[in-house]
Amino acid sequence: xxxxxxxxxxTSEQASDYLDSLSASASAAAKDAQFQAxxxxxxxxxxxxEEMSEQYDACCPALSYQSRVVGFCLCFFTGLVLMxxxxxxxxxxxxxxxxxxxxxYTFGNLVAxxxxxxxxxxxxQFNKMTEGSRIVSSAVYLLALAATLxxxxxxxxxxxxxxxxxxxxxxxxYLALLWYTLSFVPFAQAYxxxxxxxxxxxxxxxxxxxxxxxxxxxxxxxxxxxxLTGF
Numbered sequence: 001x002x003x004x005x006x007x008x009x010x011t012s013e014q015a016s017d018y019l020d021s022l023s024a025s026a027s028a029a030a031k032d033a034q035f036q037a038x039x040x041x042x043x044x045x046x047x048x049x050e051e052m053s054e055q056y057d058a059c060c061p062a063l064s065y066q067s068r069v070v071g072f073c074l075c076f077f078t079g080l081v082l083m084x085x086x087x088x089x090x091x092x093x094x095x096x097x098x099x100x101x102x103x104x105y106t107f108g109n110l111v112a113x114x115x116x117x118x119x120x121x122x123x124x125q126f127n128k129m130t131e132g133s134r135i136v137s138s139a140v141y142l143l144a145l146a147a148t149l150x151x152x153x154x155x156x157x158x159x160x161x162x163x164x165x166x167x168x169x170x171x172x173x174y175l176a177l178l179w180y181t182l183s184f185v186p187f188a189q190a191y192x193x194x195x196x197x198x199x200x201x202x203x204x205x206x207x208x209x210x211x212x213x214x215x216x217x218x219x220x221x222x223x224x225x226x227x228l229t230g231f
Contacts, residue, residue: 014197014198018194021190021193021194022187022190025187025190026187029186032132067118068118068119069118071115071118072115072116072118072119074115075111075112075114075115075118076112076115078108078111079108079109079111079112079115080108081108082104082105082107082108082111083104083105083108085100085104085108086100086101086104086105086108089101089104093163093166094163096159096163098151098152098162098163098166099152099153099155101152102148102149102151102152102153102166103149103152103153105148105152105170106145106148106149106152109145109173110145129180132183133183133189134180134183137176137177137179137180137183138176138180140172140176141173141176141177141180144169144170144172144173144176145169145173147165147169147172148166148169148170148173151165151166151169152166
């Protein structure tokens with residue numbers, strides 16, 4: 001008999017853990033909403049980020065709604081063109097020349113990020129990207145984007161490892177973007193963690209971080225805006 005093997009949880013215990021994780025996420029979301037409401041009502045002192053945001057708004061006048069839409073549409077169209085050009089270079093990438101694909105793909109994503117700034121404003125979008133658990137997915141996305149450009153431009157690496165590193169960086173981008181987008185859907189990250197926990201048991205120990213508000217932090221339980229204003 002193996003005394004060191006972990007004891008499997010019963011169905012009722014797993015359900016109890018899942019309800020506890022949802023309760024923790026809801027409680028954290030309620031506290032975050034209360035904090036934001038107090039800031040709007042002026043019943044608490046402003047944070048350094050809020051003061052910086054006010055100073056930025058004073059230096060950069062707010063754009064009109066029409067100007068925001070025009071700027072977003074221009075960036076969105078430009079990003080689509082660059083992504084289309086990247087698609088036309090896939091064959092060249094598979095043949096051993098990933099530079100054109102990496103350049104078009106990276107700048108297409110960067111233009112899309114700039115377009116999201118027009119909709120919600122640079123300061124508001126930056127605050128969304130660095131709030132709670134989103135800062136992790138945002139940092140991973142930007143690092144993977146930089147890695148994509150690096151592997152596309154670095155000719156010193158062998159062709160096959162260079163191609164696999166490039167594809168891995170692109171995959172990490174999509175996963176980080178998906179996780180970031182899920183943060184705008186109420187309890188979506190908690191559901192994903194619970195799903196993998198139920199499927200893989202203790203292999204993916206994600207339940208603990210969900211219970212403590214880790215990977216499914218407070219922003220995972222509240223929907224503040226549309227994911228279209230994300231990356």
